Amino acid sequence: MRAVARYSLLAVALAIIAVTAVASAGANAALIGSKQEQQIGAQAAAQIESRYGLYTNPSWNRYVQAMGRRIAAQSPRHDIAWHFKILNTGDVNAVSLPGGYIYVFRGLLNFVGRDQGMLAGVIAHEVGHVSAHHQTKMMEREFWTNAALSLLTHGRTQQLASMFSNIYDLHFSRKDEYQADELGVKYASRAGYDPYGLARFLQKLEARYGNGPSGIASYLATHPSNSARVQRARAYAAQYAR
Secondary structure, three states, X not given: OHHHHHHHHHHHHHHHHHHHHHHHOOOOOOOOOHHHHHHHHHHHHHHHHHHHOEXXXXXXXXXXXXXXXXXXXXXXXOOOOOEEEEEOOOOOOEEEEOOOEEEEEHHXXXXXXXXXXXXXXXXXXXXXXXXXXXXXXHHHHHHHHOHHHHHHOOOHHHHHHHHHHOHHHOOOOHHHHHHHHHHHHHHHHHOXXXXXXXXXXXXXXXXXXXXXXXXXXXXXXXXXXXXXXXHHHHHHHXXXXX
């Protein structure tokens, strides 16, 4: 028993030393490289697709994939392989996973209809999250919260993937959302789409669903929405309007 106790104390001490060493490298030190980011994203993607299923309509998939690739080409993230797919659920939502996995929901396609600018704005917003490393920052915050446990246990990649597979529990900070909006408007505009599409999408959401708890669109449940955000999106678009 004493030997086990000494081993446990030693393991904890080593974990603390390791965490301190990483912390001393600076708050901005990257803990998760692009290779591990893609591994986590691939595992989370597999879980999501198993849970919700994919919408396999060929024409819609070609449409979304072509738009996604065109927008992602404007991103500086050339270290990852981008993936654009449609989840077979009627919710009005979209989600981005680590490593460039972007999902739009079938309900979102029905909601935006023929407005290409709206869809481009939403997809570009999700590309913006990945481009700004918001997912990896979220994972690194999770690491610091459970740093000792992370170093003493196995399967952390799977645990992080499971965190992202619970898409309705994911919430970026308001600062991250604003940054993703700004990047999204820029990417969509540079890809040749209407820069006002995102602002128009947010306006339509609020007009249709409001901000109340009843009947709220799933997009508003996982993304902040307010008049200030719409105004910001318009201001970003004005910079790129032709």
